[in-house]
Every structure is written in structure tokens, then in C-alpha cells.
Amino acid sequence: MNKWNLIIDVAKCENCNNCVLATKDEHVGNDFPGYAAPQPLHGHHWIRIQRKVRGVVPMVDVAYLPTTCNHCDDAPCIKAAGDGAIHKRPDGIVIIDPVKAKGRKDLVKSCPYGAIWWNDALQLPQKWIFDAHLLDQGWTEPRCTQACATGCMRAVNVSDASMKQMAADAGLEVLHPEWGTGPRVYYKNLHRYTKCFVAGSVVAAIDGVTECASGVNVTLLKGDRQVAHAVTDAFGDFKFDGLDPDGGEYRLHFLAADRGAATRAVVLQESVYMGTILLDSEIPPVRSPEEAPAR
Helix, strand or coil, rough: CCEEEEEEHHHCCCCCCHHHHHHHHHHEEECEEEEEEECCCCCCCEEEEEEEEEEECCCEEEEEEEECCCCCCCCCCHHHHHCCCEEEEECEEEECCCCCCCCCCHHHHCCCCCCCCCCCCCCEEECCCCHHHHCCCCCCHHHHHHHHCCCCCCEEEEEEHHHHHHHHHCCCCCCHHHHHCCCCCCCCCCCHCCCCEHHHHHEEEECCCECCCCCCCCEEEEEEEEEEEEEECCCCCEEEEEEECCEEEEEEEECCCCEEEEEEEECCCCCCEEEECCCEEECCCCCCCHHHCCC
């Protein structure tokens, strides 16, 4: 049968919090027996938007990552409950039973993603339920996706095979796949939050005047392996993204047949703006970056 999944495009999230407010509007003060007890006005973030700033001025990248219950297929919270206090529906949605789970504060820590919240007034663990109560009434999407102004969030109800193919085709990822929980929340452009970039601005001296160097070939290498290639834009800027912040050393080779060449090295533990790189006209044109002499 078809199951529900949530797809989030990190590149489209602008931190407007419409999804957060729509979910609160639906659940704060409202009781949905069998689905969820009322969400407290304060203290709970069933949908939480995290922020990450990469780089430095003038190349700064800010990414926003909406997180929530992942409705995992191998959910640790279900295993921790043990007695049916938390269950997975046939359509993939995980529900914390508002009656059976009463008093089970231990279930809050069972979620490695930190998506379960403790309602102290009701003595109840709670989380986002994918608005299952609305879907069961015929709604085609939960409130959060309905309220998303940028199309960052969308809910899809498809078979597992279709979802697997969709994820492969669109390059979708899940949070912490190494945990083996089988999340049903998928992310596009997750590298904006989890990876790092190296960028810079290339200039060249032409007739004694330093100008932005557009059309310069920039090659990124790690060891002897070419990782990526780019061409500087009209402002002489380049950027390589999606790199692992593993402390690895990269080499960059810059080449413009009529303006010279340059090489640089950088160790990536976080995103790096390399500043202004001046091409050296005394370096003769070469056929490949590996042939360029180090400067």
C-alpha cells in the first residue's frame, strides 16, 4: 500500500516558520482522541527549524533545516515503548497513543533525533503526528506543507518502491542514515547544512590594472583525484560545494591561457572563503592543472 513521506528542500527554506505556526494552530489547545492530546502553547517544537551559517563575508551561505518526527520504519521509540504505547500505522505514520503513553517520560529519550517532547501538565510524551487526523478525513496533505509558501515541504503518499526511486532520481537524503532507523522524512540539498564549500575570487593584472578574471578554469583536486571543475563568473568568483568537512587537504589550480595561472592549497574542516587569488602571468599556459608549477 501507499505510505506517507515528507520531502524537504533545504535550499527553499527561508525560516518563515509558517510550518511551525500552522502546526501549533492545529494542535495547541485542541484534543484529537486516538491521535494526540493538546500541544502546549510553549516549550514544544514539533517542527523545529535549525540554522547553519557557512563561510565568511563576502561569501556567506545561510541554510535552514526543518526537523520533526521522522516516522521511522524501524523506530527506536516503538521498541522502547514495548507495550503498544507507540505504534506505526499501515500508512507509515507513527502515533504516540495519548492514553497508553501517559507517564512514560522515558520515551522522550528514546528518539535519537530529539523529536519527542514531554508535556509536563498532561504527563505525556508528544510529537508531530503528520496530521493523521486530517488525512483520515480526506485531506491530501498536513497543515505544515499546506502553509509552506516556498514549496520547501511537500507530502507524498506513494509505495515504498516509488519513494525509493524518487529519492534516487532527485538525490534525496535522510538524516543520520547510519542510525538505521529508516526515516520517512527526506531532504533535498541537504549538503547546504551538512557539508562545506571552498570559494574565492580570481583577479588578473591586465595592462597594469587589476581586474576581475572571468572565464578562468578552476580545478579542485584531493590527492591525485580531480574532485570538481568550475569556471569563474563575470565577477571572477568560483565556489565548490558539497565537500566533506573531514580535515582533508585540497589543491586548487587556476588557469587562463591569456592571463596566467596560480595554485593554492586548503584544509577543509569548515567552509572556507579563500579571498582574492591573483593570477601570475609569468606562469606559462599548461595543458593540465597537474603541470602547473606551485607558487
